[in-house]
């Protein structure tokens with residue numbers, strides 16, 4: 001028995017959906033006459049759908065009425081769903097299934113903490129939905145990352161205190177949200193970008209057995225900081 005819990009971001013950690021978001025935003029941008037590149041798409045990672053539209057419109061210096069905004073948000077999501085509904089388990093990122101298997105073996109529960117309103121559908125598509133103890137997504141939160149709300153709700157589902165939660169995130173806003181929640185943040189991706197994380201990996205294949213064991217064995221006595229040093 002241990003007191004640890006894990007919270008996974010979805011997009012960029014479990015599956016790479018950024019390419020589908022890009023295609024869907026790009027087709028809307030073309031229609032609105034806004035130049036939109038893959039570099040611009042980076043700005044939308046971890047950001048809510050509504051905020052993503054604000055960023056896109058700012059790029060093109062375009063303003064829309066509230067009614068038109070709702071129309072284009074629906075249009076973008078429809079285009080995105082066209083890609084999502086074709087996804088399958090082959091799109092799960094490297095190391096994810098092995099990591100979930102390891103957590104199961106160690107008896108560490110895990111939930112999802114995502115900004116996406118499509119999170120459950122995506123997990124279902126890749127046959128992972130049933131494995132999670134709970135889902136916190138864009139439908140369950142009122143404040144977007146870097147607000148800690150999504151992860152604090154995750155800790156509740158895990159029945160763990162924030163200090164015993166480890167968050168896996170690929171976006172700067174997500175790392176900030178985890179830190180704002182008082183949790184351990186593992187940055188998945190470019191460590192020069194995810195500088196604020198407590199620990200960095202390129203992908204989940206780099207998380208080995210020892211990573212969690214160091215936390216479990218020392219949970220009573222050590223600080224998070226000293227545990228992390230032991231995993232390095």
Ligand code: BG6
Pocket residue numbers: 010011021044045046047048049052077114115116117118119138
């Ligand atoms: C996040 C993605 O997980 O979900 C963002 O990183 C996306 O790029 C956000 O904008 C919202 O997603 P959705 O599926 O609700 O449009």
Ligand code: MG
Pocket residue numbers: 009010011012013045046169170171174
């Ligand atoms: Mg992400």
